Amino acid sequence: MKETRTKIERDSAAVRKDKLMGAALKLFSEFGFHGVAVPKIAKDAGMSTGSVYNYFESKEELVNELFWVWKDQLKSYYLTDYPMTENTEGQFIFIWNRLHQYAHDFPDAFQFIESQLHSSYLTKECADLEEEVFEIGRMFVRGGQAAGVLRDNDPQMIVAFFFGAFVQYFKDTRACRQKWSLEASLEVRDLCWTSMLK
Template structure:
């Protein structure tokens, strides 16, 4: 990625996390990035494309982080605990990515991404799809629709991460382990 493109991404992520999608105009993003508004359009044909590409960039970084040392052939519980722990660890270290991702997922922008991720559209399957499928097939996880398993598994993790980022709680390693284990308990048979 080019330096200007990085500057645009960083400015957009910060502004959108602070002001929302509508409050982060192209001119504000350009001003914060130290570029002209026209420069943004050299890299992105529209603000919508910028928003979606920024999410994909964050998703790639999150994925690379959580998959580091991932025990692909380990027991379902071990893999679940790994993914949940790494996810929380990443977002604690990158709160702007969390805030951006939360806004993205709870907006019309995120609807298609969420559906594709959970439903496993060709080329868009994730490690979670495979884990949940295998867990249900092995009768380790509850036999529930994937949207429900995803919500039960990750909804509490997202809420706890949000509360940490807002300063309501402090997530340390032992508490993270307890939270992820409790999340596991909500989906296991």
């Protein structure tokens, strides 16, 4: 009986933490880290402000855990079944499709991790994870350059070019300047691809 009660308590704590992180994600994605106070997060999660500190020592710890969880999920989207033997174009299509799928599956998370500046509060571990994700793109670019397919610009510059184009398209759809669709996303992809070619 005691073990059952302990498991129920653990499960309840996990549910409350998930609700807290879900509320924080929605608020941070809309208003940014500095635009949201802990009491607002607690209210939207349906708990007291003091209860937040049962799970996180500070708002900074909360935002770093959120960033880690969702950036690591994006990394997983890129790496799962990555087509290493495909040619450069095939790899780019894969990367773009996974990027689109992630933003489609988790729009609030994508808005949170990619549409804001996080440097003032990210831990070194989170910053290192962000670099790991960028390195996936840089490795793709270096491979395309070695194959004589992609322009000889700095790899990070090329990653910033196509990734930035996708992020801006996503932001435009959130602001109702464009319609979110796979067809429109692929138009942006093709514009990027032709611009990257050597």
